[in-house]
Amino acid sequence: MPAFVRFAVVGGIGFVVDAGLLELLRALGAPALLARIPAICGALVMTWLLNRTFSFGTKTRPSLAEFVAYASVSAVSAAVNYLIFTVLVLADLHPIAAVAIATAITMVLNFTGYRKLVFRRP
Numbered sequence: 001m002p003a004f005v006r007f008a009v010v011g012g013i014g015f016v017v018d019a020g021l022l023e024l025l026r027a028l029g030a031p032a033l034l035a036r037i038p039a040i041c042g043a044l045v046m047t048w049l050l051n052r053t054f055s056f057g058t059k060t061r062p063s064l065a066e067f068v069a070y071a072s073v074s075a076v077s078a079a080v081n082y083l084i085f086t087v088l089v090l091a092d093l094h095p096i097a098a099v100a101i102a103t104a105i106t107m108v109l110n111f112t113g114y115r116k117l118v119f120r121r122p
Contacts, residue, residue, distance in 0.1 A: 056119035
């Protein structure tokens with residue numbers, strides 16, 4: 001199975017974590033724009049662990065340096081994702097639909113950044 005397909009599977013799991021945390025926090029009374037921030041962070045940690053082994057086949061043990069590189073690439077993509085999400089929510093789109101659209105748009109940015117900057121093959 002190609003790496004991008006494996007990445008898309010992990011991304012689907014990340015979407016469930018992101019959207020699930022978003023809805024949980026909204027149910028607890030948090031506004032969508034605020035709830036999305038910890039939801040993105042939760043999805044980031046989970047996808048790092050899955051992407052490193054499943055999507056990119058990394059054999060080494062996880063390291064702080066690798067996580068920092070992953071989080072750095074993710075931060076750029078998350079900023080774009082959050083901007084798209086915010087515009088869509090303010091335009092009255094349901095927050096889950098906004099997450100789906102923003103995630104789909106930033107998926108290629110994430111994959112390229114992770115492959116070129118985080119999980120490079122020697």
